[in-house]
Amino acid sequence: MLEVGTSQGYSVLWISLGLEETGGKITTIDIALEKVKLAKANIARAGLSHRVTFLQGDAHQLLPTLEGPFDFVFLDADKEGQPDYFKKLHPKKLAAGGIIAVHNAIRMRESMKDYLDMIATHPDFDSVVLPLTMDAGFSGSYRKRKGLSDRSRRGAAKEVGFQATRASS
Numbered sequence: 001m002l003e004v005g006t007s008q009g010y011s012v013l014w015i016s017l018g019l020e021e022t023g024g025k026i027t028t029i030d031i032a033l034e035k036v037k038l039a040k041a042n043i044a045r046a047g048l049s050h051r052v053t054f055l056q057g058d059a060h061q062l063l064p065t066l067e068g069p070f071d072f073v074f075l076d077a078d079k080e081g082q083p084d085y086f087k088k089l090h091p092k093k094l095a096a097g098g099i100i101a102v103h104n105a106i107r108m109r110e111s112m113k114d115y116l117d118m119i120a121t122h123p124d125f126d127s128v129v130l131p132l133t134m135d136a137g138f139s140g141s142y143r144k145r146k147g148l149s150d151r152s153r154r155g156a157a158k159e160v161g162f163q164a165t166r167a168s169s
């Protein structure tokens, strides 16, 4: 997983708690050294340091140096920067079936209008904006798996066949 915009580490704390269940890891980036130090200390106090890699620097410059692909990306830094972050992540560094989540998609819609308009109509993604976190809003975009819809259809057809067989026996 990847987070852009660590701040004091509140969101990465919750994500890391979830990763305790799945065994995953997260890399989080912040441009402000003091924030990285504070977040590191907070995560250490919570006993979750083994889940988190902290990077300090401008995420616009750091993203091209990361390997990926990531299953989940949380963009929560400079809102005007979203199209550039997207360009640096998709398609190589975002896994098929992966999610891009963006905070403040309602409250700060005007600052990231270009990104929200682009992702809403992008053929590789299914996107939704939800009025979560006191109506600040989250945009969530699912990167479609190519061909899955066909397979899903076949799976559903088999399932219906199975139920029909059981019902008639």
Ligand SMILES: C[S@@+](CC[C@H](N)C(=O)[O-])C[C@H]1O[C@@H](n2cnc3c(N)ncnc32)[C@H](O)[C@@H]1O
Pocket (backbone or CB within 6 Å): 004, 005, 006, 007, 008, 009, 010, 011, 012, 029, 030, 031, 032, 035, 057, 058, 059, 060, 076, 077, 078, 081
């Ligand atoms: C809204 S805060 C993040 C909050 C955090 N995700 C949370 O929910 O706890 C935004 C953070 O993005 C960082 N930031 C802004 N521009 C950045 C950039 N270009 N690269 C990396 N971090 C950046 C700021 O320093 C700030 O700490």
